[in-house]
Amino acid sequence: MAVSKSELQRRIQAFSDACSRKGLRVTHQRMEVFWALAVSDAHPDAESVYQRVRSRVTGISRDTVYRTLATLESKGLIRKAAALGGSARYDANMANHHHFVCTACGLIKDFSSKVLDDLPIPKTVESFGRIDASQVQVRGVCVSCAKRKPKKRRRSPK
Ligand SMILES: [Zn+2]
Ligand SMILES: [Zn+2]
Structure with a gap:
């Protein structure tokens, strides 16, 4: 389900703030990956994030999206949601x-x-x-x- 506009704005603002705190550049690609994750509360896996990003950014590779997710996670900008087996699920809600x-x-x-x-x-x-x-x-x-x-x-x- 899509999150409300104000919640999405809050997440994006928090993301930009955290990026600048951690000295990570908010590139277009990173923002698109974060947006694809933050826009819903579905806690999608990497593949679903890739599918969503691909529909907005033509030519972006699966590898790029997966690597961007891994980078954002290692920097503490997104989290892995503990799922019950299966593929890793990501969470953009850092509150x-x-x-x-x-x-x-x-x-x-x-x-x-x-x-x-x-x-x-x-x-x-x-x-x-x-x-x-x-x-x-x-x-x-x-x-x-x-x-x-x-x-x-x-x-x-x-
Ligand atoms: Zn169910
Ligand atoms: Zn969550």
């Missing part, structure tokens, strides 16, 4: 937020919660290392998957 993950279709939805932001982290975790952030992943079955009729169970051939 504090949490995820609902559908275990059937892989949908990842953002939500915010002040209570979860302030979750007390057990002392044991501190002994593992420095804590920079925490993010809660709520797993379940999304509304549209729940509506879908359950597939008839086929007897597994053995």
Whole structure:
């Protein structure tokens, strides 16, 4: 689903600010890749980002898009969303937020919660290392998957 205009503007502004803070030039290519990721809250994989960028930037290669995503991620300008297996999914929403993950279709939805932001982290975790952030992943079955009729169970051939 597309994000609101104001949310998209917020993400793009935050991206430009972070780029200049980190001394990374906001090239047209980088902006297009970020835009393709930030324009929706679908947490797309690299291939979907590439498809979207390709429809706007003629001749851009898959390799360029994949490499740009990797660069942006390594610079902390986008994040990888923890998905349930499959290909890596990217997240342009750098604000504090949490995820609902559908275990059937892989949908990842953002939500915010002040209570979860302030979750007390057990002392044991501190002994593992420095804590920079925490993010809660709520797993379940999304509304549209729940509506879908359950597939008839086929007897597994053995
Ligand atoms: Zn689902
Ligand atoms: Zn997210």
